[in-house]
Amino acid sequence: MIDQVTVDKVLETANSQIVEVVSDYVTLRRRGINYLGNCPFHNEKTPSFTVSPHKGIFKCFGCGEGGNALNFVMKHDQLSFVDAIKFLGKKFNIEIEEEEYSPEQLKQKNERESMMVLSEFAGHFFSSNLTDSDEGKSVGLGYLRTRGFRDDIIEKFQLGYSPEQRDAFTNEAIKQGYKLEYLEKTGLTVVRDNYQADRFRGRVMFPIHSLAGKVIAFGGRILKNDKKTAKYLNSPESEIYHKSRVVYGIYHAKQEITRQDRCFLVEGYTDVLAFHQSGISNVVASSGTALTSDQIRLIARFTKNITIIYDGDPAGLKASLRGIDLVLAEGMNVKILLLPDGEDPDSFAKGRNEEQLLTYINAHEQDFIKFKTSLLLEEAQNDPIKKAQLIQDIVRSISIIPDSITRSVYVKECSTLLKVDEHILMQETGKLQRKKQEEDYRRNIPRAQQVASTAVEPQTAAAKSKDTAPNPLELEEREILRFLVKYGERPVNPDDEEPISVGQYILHELKQDDLLSVNPVYNKMMEAYDAGCANTQTPTLKFFVNNSDPELSRLASDLIGKEHDLSKIHQKFGVVTNAEELLPKLVPKIVMELKWKKVKTIIKEKRLLVQKYEVSGNSDAMMEEMKELITWQQVLAHISKELDGRTIV
Incomplete structure (x- = not known):
C-alpha cells in the first residue's frame, strides 16, 4: 500500500x-x-x-x-x-514508499495475483483451441462464422473454444504448474471428492475483461441442443470476479464512451460484438444478469448519458423498469430504445452500418417518461384506477432522481403527458423522498435514539447506549431550525432593496443542495415551514410550539428551551452578543458550517472506502472512490475559503 x-x-x-x-x-x-x-x-x-x-x-x-x-x-x-x-x-523522481502488508493482506494479494495469472492462461488456452485445433475450428469457429462474426472481431474480444473432453483444460493447466486450488477458486474446474472436470467443456468462450483489460472470468455458450443444459454458463463469483460490478465490453468501450459522452447498454455478449462489427464501439452488456447499481456506477465513471436497447419482448420490458429506476437513482440521463418486433440488438446491428444504426437510434430513442407512460398506459387503457397506479409508478421513478432540477423537468413533462396538475405531482414526489429518508433513518439508527432525539440532546441519548450512532450534523441542524422558527420572518439582508427573510434564505440553501437530515422530525419541521410559506402564512414560533403535531411542538419547545446551550456554537464565529442583531452574519455562517461539516463527513467516509478497497485489491472501486474523494476535497476547499480560510484537516 x-x-x-x-x-x-x-x-x-x-x-x-x-x-x-x-x-x-x-x-x-x-x-x-x-x-x-x-x-x-x-x-x-x-x-x-x-x-x-x-x-x-x-x-x-x-x-x-x-x-x-x-x-x-x-x-x-x-x-x-x-x-x-x-x-x-x-x-518527478519521487520514491514511492509503500507500507508493508500484514500476513493476511499479503496472502490475499498473492491469491488474487495467482488467480489473475491463471485466468490469463485460460484465455490463451481457449483462444488457441478455437483457431488451432481441429475441433475448435470445425465446431467453435464454424459457429461464430455462421453467426456472421469477422476474424478481426473474434481476435479483438479474444473469443475461444473449450474442448468437449471432460478435463482437457484442467490437465493442461496442472501440467503447466497451476494449482488445482486456484482452478477451483476461479471456477474453471469443478472439483467434487476425487472428481474434477472442466466447467466450460464443449462451449464457445467469451472472456470477461476488467477495466484494465485483464481476463477475470468467462461466459460460455453451449453448441449442442440439450434442453437440460443451460445455453450460457458464466464463471462463479470469486476473489477477482464479482458479476454485479462488471459489465461486458467495458475495457473495449471505455475510450469511445468518454469521447462520445454516451453509452449504449445491451443484454448479451453477441449484441456487443455485433455493434462493434457495425462500427459502434461505445457499447457494453449486462451479460444477461439483472442490472445493478455497481454496474451503473462503473458506466457513470465515463459518461452520464446512457441509452438502453431492448427487444420487444413484453415480459422483458416489464422486468426492465427496475433497471431504469436504478439508472435514474445514480443521476444518469437515460433513454430507451425499443427495437422492432422479432429483432434483438445482435440481429438488428448486423443488417446495418454505423450511420444507419445511429440514424435509427437517434430517431427512435425515448426518455424514460415517454417510454414508461406508453408502456403502462397501454395496459391501463381507460381504467381510472389503473391510470392512478400508473401515475404513482412514474412519480416514484421521478422521486429517486437525485438532482432537483432534473426532477422538476420530468415532473413538468409528466404533467403534460398525463394531464395531471404539476403542483400535485411535485407534492407527491416530495412525500416519497421524505418517506425514503425516514425509512433509511429508522433502518440505520437504533430505536432508542429515535425516541430520545425528539426530546433530549443527542449527546444525552448517545450516552445511554454505546450502540447509538449520533448524527454528526446535529448541532448545526438544530441551530438552523432554531433560527427558522424564531427569526423566520426577519430579513437576512435588511439593507438590500429586495430583502430576503431568514426562512426563505434557509429553505433555498438547503433545497439547492438537497440537505435533508437523517432525523425525520427535523425534515418534518422544514416541510411544515415550507408548506406554510406556500400558503402565504409564514409559520411563527407560536405556530410550532402550539402545533397539534406533538413531535413538532416538542421539538420547537426543546429548541427554544435549550437556546442558551445551543447558542454556544456562536463562539466559533467570535460572536457572544445579541443573535437577533447579527442575523445577516449568523444565518449564512451557520448554513455554511452545516455544508462544511457535511462535506467533512463525506470525505471521512470516502477515505475509509479507499482503504477498504486497497486492502481487498479492488483497484477499480478504489479508483472510483479516490476520484470522488478528490472532488469532495475541492468542494471543502471552496467552502473553507467562504468560511474565512478555515484549516482543512
Missing part, C-alpha cells in the same frame, strides 16, 4: 507542474497566465482545453472535462489511482 504522505507529495508536485504533465500529451500554447490546446478527450478544431498552472487544474470548456494532474493522467491513460501515482512519482 502507498502511504498517504507519499500520495500527498506526488499530488502536490504534479499539480504544481501540471503544464509539464499535460504537455506530454497535448500541444499547449501560452495565453495570458494560462495555456490553451486541443482537448484530448473529444474531437475539436477550435481549442477549448485550458490548463491553469496557478490553480493546478485543467478544464475543457467544450466537453466539460476537468480536474488536477492526477485526474488527467488517470483519464487519458485509463490508469488506476495507484498506477497513476506510481507513474507521476517516476516522472
